Amino acid sequence: MITSQADLKVFREKHGLTQARLAELLPVNLRTLQEWELGREKKGKPPVFLWRALAHLENELQQAENPKEKK
16 A cells, blocks of 8 residues: 555556656646655645545556456
């Protein structure tokens, strides 16, 4: 589970995603994602948004990687 900006890059690399692709999937601006990976927060984008979006995305990616597994 992702709980900090430090986990963001680990998550992205674990799933073989570029910054551009992850930004597209969330969807957020690429620069915003880069700022998050550096531990900087953009005004109006609270971290809770990031964690919820990534938790959902991780479930989707895991299902795509293991289609026989149930939710």
